[in-house]
Amino acid sequence: MARDPIDPVELVALGAAGVTVVGGLGAAVAFARDSSPQLQGGLLGVAFLAFALALGLWAVRAMPGGTAVEEREPLASAPADRRAAVAGFERGERVLGRRGVLISMLGLGAATIGGALLVPIRALGPNPGRKLLRTPWRRGRRLVTDDGRPIRPEDLAVDGVLTVFPEGDQSPGDAQTLLIRLPDGVDRPRAGRQGWSVQGCVAYSKVCTHAGCPVGLYEADSRRLVCPCHQSLFEVTDGARPSFGPATRSLPQLPLGLDEDGHLVARGDFSDPVGPGWWGLSS
Amino acid sequence: MTDRPRHRLATRRLAEAVDERVGGARFVREALGKVFPDHFSFMLGEVALYCFVVLVVTGTFLCFFFEPSQRTVTYDGSYAPLQGQQVSAAYDSAVRLSWDVRAGLLVRQVHHWAALVFLAAIVVHLARIFFTGAFRKPRDLNWIVGVTLLVAAIGNGFAGYSLADDLLSGTGLRIMFSIVESVPFVGDTAAFWIFGGEYPADDIIGRLFVVHILVLPALIAALIGVHLALVVRQKHTQFPGPGRTEENVVGTHLWPAYAAKSISLLLAVVGVLLLLGGLVQINPIWIYGPYDPAAVTTAAQPDWYMGWLEGALRLFPAWELRAFGHTVPNQFFPAVLMPGLTFALLYAWPFLERRATGDHEVHHLLDSPRDRPVRTAIGATALTFYGVLFVAGSQDVLAVELGVSVNGLTWVLRVLVLVLPIVVGLLVHRWCRDLARGDAAEAEAEAELAIDERAPRRVSASR
Numbered sequence: 157m158a159r160d161p162i163d164p165v166e167l168v169a170l171g172a173a174g175v176t177v178v179g180g181l182g183a184a185v186a187f188a189r190d191s192s193p194q195l196q197g198g199l200l201g202v203a204f205l206a207f208a209l210a211l212g213l214w215a216v217r218a219m220p221g222g223t224a225v226e227e228r229e230p231l232a233s234a235p236a237d238r239r240a241a242v243a244g245f246e247r248g249e250r251v252l253g254r255r256g257v258l259i260s261m262l263g264l265g266a267a268t269i270g271g272a273l274l275v276p277i278r279a280l281g282p283n284p285g286r287k288l289l290r291t292p293w294r295r296g297r298r299l300v301t302d303d304g305r306p307i308r309p310e311d312l313a314v315d316g317v318l319t320v321f322p323e324g325d326q327s328p329g330d331a332q333t334l335l336i337r338l339p340d341g342v343d344r345p346r347a348g349r350q351g352w353s354v355q356g357c358v359a360y361s362k363v364c365t366h367a368g369c370p371v372g373l374y375e376a377d378s379r380r381l382v383c384p385c386h387q388s389l390f391e392v393t394d395g396a397r398p399s400f401g402p403a404t405r406s407l408p409q410l411p412l413g414l415d416e417d418g419h420l421v422a423r424g425d426f427s428d429p430v431g432p433g434w435w436g437l438s439s
Numbered sequence: 440m441t442d443r444p445r446h447r448l449a450t451r452r453l454a455e456a457v458d459e460r461v462g463g464a465r466f467v468r469e470a471l472g473k474v475f476p477d478h479f480s481f482m483l484g485e486v487a488l489y490c491f492v493v494l495v496v497t498g499t500f501l502c503f504f505f506e507p508s509q510r511t512v513t514y515d516g517s518y519a520p521l522q523g524q525q526v527s528a529a530y531d532s533a534v535r536l537s538w539d540v541r542a543g544l545l546v547r548q549v550h551h552w553a554a555l556v557f558l559a560a561i562v563v564h565l566a567r568i569f570f571t572g573a574f575r576k577p578r579d580l581n582w583i584v585g586v587t588l589l590v591a592a593i594g595n596g597f598a599g600y601s602l603a604d605d606l607l608s609g610t611g612l613r614i615m616f617s618i619v620e621s622v623p624f625v626g627d628t629a630a631f632w633i634f635g636g637e638y639p640a641d642d643i644i645g646r647l648f649v650v651h652i653l654v655l656p657a658l659i660a661a662l663i664g665v666h667l668a669l670v671v672r673q674k675h676t677q678f679p680g681p682g683r684t685e686e687n688v689v690g691t692h693l694w695p696a697y698a699a700k701s702i703s704l705l706l707a708v709v710g711v712l713l714l715l716g717g718l719v720q721i722n723p724i725w726i727y728g729p730y731d732p733a734a735v736t737t738a739a740q741p742d743w744y745m746g747w748l749e750g751a752l753r754l755f756p757a758w759e760l761r762a763f764g765h766t767v768p769n770q771f772f773p774a775v776l777m778p779g780l781t782f783a784l785l786y787a788w789p790f791l792e793r794r795a796t797g798d799h800e801v802h803h804l805l806d807s808p809r810d811r812p813v814r815t816a817i818g819a820t821a822l823t824f825y826g827v828l829f830v831a832g833s834q835d836v837l838a839v840e841l842g843v844s845v846n847g848l849t850w851v852l853r854v855l856v857l858v859l860p861i862v863v864g865l866l867v868h869r870w871c872r873d874l875a876r877g878d879a880a881e882a883e884a885e886a887e888l889a890i891d892e893r894a895p896r897r898v899s900a901s902r
Binding site: 200201203205206211215221223227319328386431 | 472473477541542544545548549610613614616617618620621622623625626627628630632633634635637638639640642672673674682685686687688690691692695696697699703704705707709710711713714715716717718731732733734735736737738749752753754756757758759764765766767768769770773774801803835845846849
């Protein structure tokens with residue numbers, strides 16, 4: 157087959173191959189000089205794409221396809237083969253079948269080994285126990301900021317909000333709490349929770365009762381908390397009741413008091429278990 | 440064998456040496472002659488395969504620099520805003536390899552983009568297999584392998600996304616803990632065992648690392664092997680056409696034409712991923728900051744392949760099951776039950792369809808989607824459902840963009856997710872019927888034309 161010396165497609169392929177060389181060299185320099193990822197990725201990407209173009213054009217031009225035919229053989233085995241396989245298996249099965257008791261005992265042995273091998277899974281982690289029901293908050297424990305500073309109610313502006321932790325345990329797990337100072341008279345405490353606020357300060361768990369994200373957005377004009385993950389809304393003046401979104405349970409409330417120095421303290425653990433629901437959650 | 444002249448080419452001599460020990464000339468001959476159909480949609484699976492290759496290569500590089508640990512270190516790398524901050528070793532090393540390792544950021548971004556394209560290619564490939572009926576017997580077996588690959592790929596994507604221990608991925612892990620926790624009977628224990636204790640526990644990054652770089656990649660590689668071996672054994676499907684029957688495959692030989700095309704595709708995939716990784720920023724973890732379970736993240740979205748789950752969590756109404764002192768919490772329904780049903784239906788589809796149609800035959804010729812209006816409509820219904828969920832996964836951002844309230848948009852999406860799939864399904868069903876009817880009329884007209892053309896010739900021949 158005579159080659160046409162001015163085949164435009166092959167010329168483009170040749171040009172693309174040239175671009176590959178230039179791009180490859182450029183990428184090597186870009187890596188050597190520790191250039192920007194834009195330059196490194198751009199040059200190497202162009203080199204690869206030009207290579208792909210050259211090879212693709214060559215394939216389309218010089219390697220015609222689409223006309224090859226391959227016959228299918230049946231996928232299933234010939235009946236004779238299948239019979240022979242079954243017969244071979246059954247011969248062995250008969251030998252094995254003569255020792256039924258031994259087989260049963262070996263089966264039981266395999267099961268016990270398997271069972272024994274499952275036990276180390278226990279090493280993965282502790283059982284929940286009562287951990288999901290309790291937090292580190294205790295009666296008399298001071299509220300502190302993330303850098304350990306205790307707080308007086310007047311430190312907070314009206315409609316101000318602060319993330320607080322139990323003193324001495326500022327790991328931001330299930331104890332993270334939002335302290336919000338409400339203007340006088342807007343809070344409508346739940347039955348039995350009168351006196352849980354101090355000078356307008358109320359405290360609610362910051363862990364969303366839906367999927368556990370920190371409910372960190374306080375809309376001061378509507379006095380709602382917004383969960384940034386799935387957009388649940390909680391009415392702060394109404395016991396942090398969920399008013400929109402997927403959350404079903406109110407944010408648990410922390411009873412507040414003052415110590416002798418006028419710092420805010422907890423007067424016990426939260427009103428309810430903190431965070432998302434699970435099978436063991438009653439109520 | 441000394442009488443045989445030694446071949447000049449070293450590769451040829453090597454091939455001979457191997458053949459003398461294990462044979463295989465016939466296998467090679469058959470492999471080189473294997474026929475691949477030429478339809479473009481058959482490349483989707485190849486794109487996924489090549490993304491996996493890129494993921495393994497870039498991932499290996501990243502492993503050399505990443506430290507999968509939650510122990511606290513002080514960041515002192517070259518990204519100034521973070522200097523002096525207490526961060527986890529995982530976050531520290533992920534930022535370091537982005538800023539202080541030669542080509543590190545490029546490789547990290549290519550790795551992330553490759554994961555996104557990998558999942559996209561798998562999903563589009565799955566849709567192609569579904570709508571053309573390629574999953575029918577005997578390929579129902581390979582459909583199961585393929586769906587398992589999808590599950591493994593989603594899992595590995597999430598695991599990898601979570602490793603950097605930045606504010607976004609940490610929030611994702613918090614949600615995952617809550618999802619695991621929601622499973623009846625065993626959820627809380629399972630969550631404690633998986634994470635190594637009550638959230639935030641210290642073990643999860645190290646464990647996800649092992650899952651991400653060993654367990655799931657090994658599974659995916661093994662399943663890809665099975666997937667392709669089954670394609671070789673069962674041969675490709677093909678669309679109907681002249682000369683194409685249930686008994687043959689028409690297309691292009693592997694060597695050299697298809698090999699050249701496919702390698703060209705591999706190079707193009709690598710090239711596109713390099714351009715994306717080089718030019719389009721993805722997951723800038725140094726901007727997100729290190730994970731802090733008490734910190735707020737707004738406009739938080741997961742990678743796209745988790746968007747349907749995120750959307751389901753957002754749209755599912757404030758409802759949960761409480762009885763006899765137990766709770767099946769809200770998040771169980773959208774995040775465990777819904778995906779569980781999704782994958783159960785995906786696995787079961789070939790068998791459900793076989794039962795519904797009573798078609799137990801072996802099929803090698805593909806359907807045109809229009810000729811199977813019910814299947815096509817069901818597929819369109821499903822895609823619409825997951826599409827609406829996907830949109831709902833960023834409903835807060837969308838509401839801001841559209842200037843509407845999040846609550847209002849959520850309600851609209853709650854209605855749409857139930858209504859739109861049915862509407863789309865009905866429309867698609869009707870559209871398929873119309874198209875098929877059009878095809879039939881066209882074929883009839885052509886047949887008549889053919890008869891008209893033939894008739895006078897026959898007359899003239901008889902004269």
